[in-house]
Amino acid sequence: MFRILSKHLDEMHRHALDDYPDECCGIVIGNSDDNASDTMFRCTNIQNKLHALDPTAHPRDATTAYFIDEKDLFRITREADDQGLVIKLFYHSHPEHDAYFSEEDVRRALFFDEPAYPDARYLVVSVYNKSIKEQALFEWCDTAKTFNQVPVDTS
Ligand SMILES: [Zn+2]
Numbered sequence: 001m002f003r004i005l006s007k008h009l010d011e012m013h014r015h016a017l018d019d020y021p022d023e024c025c026g027i028v029i030g031n032s033d034d035n036a037s038d039t040m041f042r043c044t045n046i047q048n049k050l051h052a053l054d055p056t057a058h059p060r061d062a063t064t065a066y067f068i069d070e071k072d073l074f075r076i077t078r079e080a081d082d083q084g085l086v087i088k089l090f091y092h093s094h095p096e097h098d099a100y101f102s103e104e105d106v107r108r109a110l111f112f113d114e115p116a117y118p119d120a121r122y123l124v125v126s127v128y129n130k131s132i133k134e135q136a137l138f139e140w141c142d143t144a145k146t147f148n149q150v151p152v153d154t155s
Contacts, residue, residue, distance in 0.1 A: 003036040003153040013132045016093035016125045022062035028089035029080040032119050044069040066092045091123040099126040099136035101147050115140040
């Protein structure tokens with residue numbers, strides 16, 4: 001079972017509250033061999049910027065969508081590469097929504113119908129009225145060709 005260190009989960013919850021009522025997003029990198037979160041990074045959600053620049057292409061604002069700043073993604077990917085690590089987890093929040101993996105979330109996680117980040121799981125944190133409700137972890141299932149909710153160890 002994938003383990004998210006409690007200090008990381010606490011930090012993800014804090015991030016979700018800090019960015020509320022917008023969605024927050026971030027990344028965890030680590031060794032592909034073990035089953036735990038190692039180093040986590042908050043990322044900047046640039047969805048509001050995209051929405052302001054081109055509301056037709058980006059109809060949602062940051063209250064219902066996230067887009068990781070490419071600068072963050074690039075920096076973190078390079079840092080992982082340099083240390084022989086991989087992206088193990090993407091997290092984002094759902095303000096005023098439950099912790100499900102939306103169609104948009106699935107679309108974002110795929111690249112030509114295959115997972116864009118094969119080592120990555122996805123954690124969704126649900127926030128209602130400025131308080132954390134729950135979280136859920138999703139993992140690619142190669143047989144079903146979809147993301148399934150899987151249990152997570154947050155001890
Ligand atoms: Zn989502």
